[in-house]
Amino acid sequence: MKDFVTLFTAMDQTTKTTVKTAALTAYFQTASDTDKLWCIALFSGRRPKRSVTTTLLREWAAEVAGIPLWLFEECYPIVGDLAETIALVLPPAKSHEDQTLTHWIDVTKSLRSMEEGEKKETVLAVWDRLSTTERFLFNKLITGGFRVGVSTKLMTRALARATDQDEAALTHKLMGQWTPETTSFEALILTDDPMADLSRPYPFYLAYQMENLDELGAITHWNIEYKWDGIRGQMILREGQFHLWSRGEDLMTDRFPELHRLADFMPQGTVIDGEVLAWKDDAPLPFNALQKRLGRKTVPKKLLAEAPVILHAYDLLELDGIDIREKDLKFRREALETIVASCPADAPIKLSENLAPASWDHAASLRDVSRENHAEGLMLKRLDSPYLAGRKKGDWWKWKVDPLTIDAVMIYAQAGHGRRANLFTDYTFAVWNGNDLVPFTKAYSGLTDAEFRKITAWVKKNTIQRFGPVRQVSPEHVFEIAFEGIQESPRHKSGVALRFPRMSRWRHDKPLQEANTLDDLKQMLAQYG
Amino acid sequence: MADVLTFTDRGIYCPAGDFYIDPWRPVERALITHGHADHARWGHQRYLATKAAAPVMRHRLGDITLDTIDYGDTMQIGGAKVSYHPAGHVPGSAQIRVEVKGQIWVASGDYKTTDDGFSEPFEPVRCHAFITESTFGLPVFKWTPQDAVADQINTWWAANAADGRASVLGAYALGKAQRLLTAIDQTIGPILTHGAVENTNEVLRAQGLELPQTIRVNADLNPKDHPGALIVCPPSGFGGWSKRFGPQSTAFASGWMAMRGVRRRRAADRGFVLSDHADWQGLNDAIRATGAERVFVTHGYTSQFTRWLRDQGYDAHVVSTEYEGETLDAASEDGAAQ
Ligand SMILES: [Zn+2]
Ligand SMILES: [Zn+2]
Numbered sequence: 001m002k003d004f005v006t007l008f009t010a011m012d013q014t015t016k017t018t019v020k021t022a023a024l025t026a027y028f029q030t031a032s033d034t035d036k037l038w039c040i041a042l043f044s045g046r047r048p049k050r051s052v053t054t055t056l057l058r059e060w061a062a063e064v065a066g067i068p069l070w071l072f073e074e075c076y077p078i079v080g081d082l083a084e085t086i087a088l089v090l091p092p093a094k095s096h097e098d099q100t101l102t103h104w105i106d107v108t109k110s111l112r113s114m115e116e117g118e119k120k121e122t123v124l125a126v127w128d129r130l131s132t133t134e135r136f137l138f139n140k141l142i143t144g145g146f147r148v149g150v151s152t153k154l155m156t157r158a159l160a161r162a163t164d165q166d167e168a169a170l171t172h173k174l175m176g177q178w179t180p181e182t183t184s185f186e187a188l189i190l191t192d193d194p195m196a197d198l199s200r201p202y203p204f205y206l207a208y209q210m211e212n213l214d215e216l217g218a219i220t221h222w223n224i225e226y227k228w229d230g231i232r233g234q235m236i237l238r239e240g241q242f243h244l245w246s247r248g249e250d251l252m253t254d255r256f257p258e259l260h261r262l263a264d265f266m267p268q269g270t271v272i273d274g275e276v277l278a279w280k281d282d283a284p285l286p287f288n289a290l291q292k293r294l295g296r297k298t299v300p301k302k303l304l305a306e307a308p309v310i311l312h313a314y315d316l317l318e319l320d321g322i323d324i325r326e327k328d329l330k331f332r333r334e335a336l337e338t339i340v341a342s343c344p345a346d347a348p349i350k351l352s353e354n355l356a357p358a359s360w361d362h363a364a365s366l367r368d369v370s371r372e373n374h375a376e377g378l379m380l381k382r383l384d385s386p387y388l389a390g391r392k393k394g395d396w397w398k399w400k401v402d403p404l405t406i407d408a409v410m411i412y413a414q415a416g417h418g419r420r421a422n423l424f425t426d427y428t429f430a431v432w433n434g435n436d437l438v439p440f441t442k443a444y445s446g447l448t449d450a451e452f453r454k455i456t457a458w459v460k461k462n463t464i465q466r467f468g469p470v471r472q473v474s475p476e477h478v479f480e481i482a483f484e485g486i487q488e489s490p491r492h493k494s495g496v497a498l499r500f501p502r503m504s505r506w507r508h509d510k511p512l513q514e515a516n517t518l519d520d521l522k523q524m525l526a527q528y529g
Numbered sequence: 530m531a532d533v534l535t536f537t538d539r540g541i542y543c544p545a546g547d548f549y550i551d552p553w554r555p556v557e558r559a560l561i562t563h564g565h566a567d568h569a570r571w572g573h574q575r576y577l578a579t580k581a582a583a584p585v586m587r588h589r590l591g592d593i594t595l596d597t598i599d600y601g602d603t604m605q606i607g608g609a610k611v612s613y614h615p616a617g618h619v620p621g622s623a624q625i626r627v628e629v630k631g632q633i634w635v636a637s638g639d640y641k642t643t644d645d646g647f648s649e650p651f652e653p654v655r656c657h658a659f660i661t662e663s664t665f666g667l668p669v670f671k672w673t674p675q676d677a678v679a680d681q682i683n684t685w686w687a688a689n690a691a692d693g694r695a696s697v698l699g700a701y702a703l704g705k706a707q708r709l710l711t712a713i714d715q716t717i718g719p720i721l722t723h724g725a726v727e728n729t730n731e732v733l734r735a736q737g738l739e740l741p742q743t744i745r746v747n748a749d750l751n752p753k754d755h756p757g758a759l760i761v762c763p764p765s766g767f768g769g770w771s772k773r774f775g776p777q778s779t780a781f782a783s784g785w786m787a788m789r790g791v792r793r794r795r796a797a798d799r800g801f802v803l804s805d806h807a808d809w810q811g812l813n814d815a816i817r818a819t820g821a822e823r824v825f826v827t828h829g830y831t832s833q834f835t836r837w838l839r840d841q842g843y844d845a846h847v848v849s850t851e852y853e854g855e856t857l858d859a860a861s862e863d864g865a866a867q
Binding site for chain 2: 012013014015065067068070071072074075078079080081084085088089136422
């Protein structure tokens with residue numbers, strides 16, 4: 001595994017994309033085909049399943065390290081990573097064995113069918129033959145948690161370089177439901193097979209946050225629609241097979257059975273980019289409803305009736321089996337309209353309407369009321385733009401509505417994980433209810449490292465009480481909390497739950513008493529919940 | 530019998546001798562373990578430190594009333610017998626042994642048990658009660674030998690020099706910087722130093738410590754005249770100050786670099802695991818070697834380390850102090866040499 005460790009270390013040691021790409025390219029030029037295939041699988045989220053429970057691993061590691069389990073458990077949140085904690089507490093290896101990446105993955109897989117005693121013997125023997133970094137990687141493999149700071153995109157670029165292929169074509173090859181067990185490097189990467197995988201989606205085109213409205217030119221060149229607050233999805237109908245992919249490359253077909261009907265109304269060779277929305281009586285339901293659906297792989301009838309979904313169609317990527325992503329948006333939208341129009345009125349699909357505002361001022365006023373329409377803002381798409389892969393600047397912009405904000409008092413602090421393990425970064429916030437402070441949300445992002453360091457120093461000197469890792473601090477600092485939505489939540493003391501809360505400002509200027517109240521939150525709930 | 534040392538909101542106090550050890554509020558008589566800013570503070574009426582620690586303290590604190598003592602010598606202060614013993618942390622650092630009516634307590638300040646080839650090596654002192662730090666008091670901290678770390682730094686420096694990049698190494702101005710300077714291979718290229726580091730170098734050279742030749746970076750210095758250089762600066766020098774050296778690789782040397790998460794957050798290209806504090810094994814070995822039954826745990830992973838010591842049968846207690854251990858900001862330690 002030496003070459004893989006070298007690759008991992010090189011990528012872990014740098015923040016520079018060019019260095020990462022070069023290291024990966026070098027690996028792809030020299031490693032064996034099976035190792036390469038596993039490397040691609042690992043870096044594109046196709047990890048082998050967990051083969052040992054983390055409970056057992058913790059017990060074994062503590063035992064080998066000669067420390068009580070409670071001490072191991074204390075180390076874990078500080079290191080922030082189980083695989084690393086284990087790698088660090090173990091005593092130095094007695095010998096060293098260099099095997100291929102594929103060999104270690106095979107060991108990982110073989111663990112699955114072993115009895116507990118045999119598992120333990122195998123894992124302990126492996127630990128005793130690996131360096132700290134190798135142990136870390138091996139632990140990542142057996143816990144099924146292998147994640148490295150490399151995007152699939154960067155990996156694809158390096159692979160394209162090493163194999164001298166077009167990056168976009170390769171991106172397409174790498175999508176879909178393959179694993180190193182079901183294919184080979186030769187078949188997946190080097191062979192062109194148009195029939196390869198009928199379920200294979202196209203890479204999603206992602207928009208950038210709007211930067212400068214003045215640079216967009218005439219509004220007539222733009223398709224402007226709501227940015228719906230649902231789940232982005234890609235519907236694929238090819239040769240009678242229906243698939244629905246999420247942006248995270250998850251297959252969601254079974255989660256939304258009511259959409260399968262669409263296969264009856266559309267021509268074969270149709271691929272639609274859209275948004276799955278909970279929708280009832282011709283209106284969207286709150287995000288809450290969709291969230292209930294997301295938690296389940298199979299859907300009970302009652303829920304299906306309570307929170308049915310439809311596909312809000314944005315774009316057409318494949319028409320009659322032909323990839324039309326190079327055509328302009330105007331062409332694609334017209335073709336999409338024809339397809340949607342040919343479906344019966346009660347079919348679970350709806351065209352995402354082009355709002356066609358008359359001016360940018362008009363557009364701005366539409367954006368201002370998007371929250372009332374259960375949207376997060378507007379999407380601006382240039383009518384002459386092709387459908388690109390990934391996040392590209394210029395043709396597509398998201399123009400989000402301003403977040404909701406509330407001024408709240410910090411009352412608890414907790415150390416962060418991983419890269420923030422030595423800083424207090426996770427806070428609990430409260431609002432006033434009479435003379436009491438009622439906690440209503442946690443937040444752990446939005447501040448700069450310098451601010452986090454400042455607060456950390458303050459927390460250390462202003463701790464009132466400790467509850468395990470949590471510190472109660474004197475109520476003194478007021479922060480502006482920004483969030484995207486608010487909903488009722490009986491599980492919370494405050495009765496509300498926020499969507500995507502984060503700290504948008506440290507209100508040094510605000511006296512404690514001027515923080516918002518629970519009534520303010522309830523008013524927001526009534527208006528936007 | 531009364532305790533030899535007590536813990537007050539001004540610092541560690543000896544009633545029999547009426548003095549404080551490393552106090553953080555102004556007192557009449559302060560016994561100082563070493564010159565780092567969180568241990569040697571400004572504003573006391575009288576100081577006592579080792580001869581080797583004195584120059585840095587004068588440099589930092591200016592015109593103070595400072596008595597000095599040799600390692601191993603005994604001094605009677607009131608009803609207490611006091612002596613200083615090497616702590617291996619930085620040059621001049623000491624553990625302070627206090628004996629009252631046959632009861633022996635040792636306040637160890639900051640210490641490390643491995644020999645860095647530069648500071649006076651740590652010497653265990655037998656005692657009844659031992660006050661220990663716990664900066665790295667968790668079993669995840671295990672230091673690799675200094676030679677191996679020096680090899681890593683040399684390899685990194687040589688590779689940068691070959692690729693035409695400057696090597697910018699962040700380390701505390703007092704202790705870590707000089708330890709690195711003596712450990713690395715000086716033949717790889719020229720060594721440049723940030724003013725904060727060079728000021729401390731000058732103080733230490735003047736007291737007879739041997740350091741390799743270094744070039745102070747000032748406004749007149751043209752980085753182009755020193756290709757393939759290693760630049761040693763406080764961690765705050767990354768980015769802004771170090772821009773003048775053009776294409777560069779940055780690295781940070783600290784015990785915290787043992788954790789991948791911290792390494793990545795520092796946004797330096799490399800992290801070398803090197804600390805002037807004891808690792809898990811070092812702390813445990815040091816405590817065992819004192820033969821003490823009572824242990825007081827100051828700055829660091831106090832609650833975890835104390836519980837561990839209790840599990841091992843020690844009468845251990847957490848003591849809250851205002852010492853800081855090895856901070857990643859190093860704001861206080863940068864101040865040490867200015
Ligand atoms: Zn120190
Ligand atoms: Zn200290």
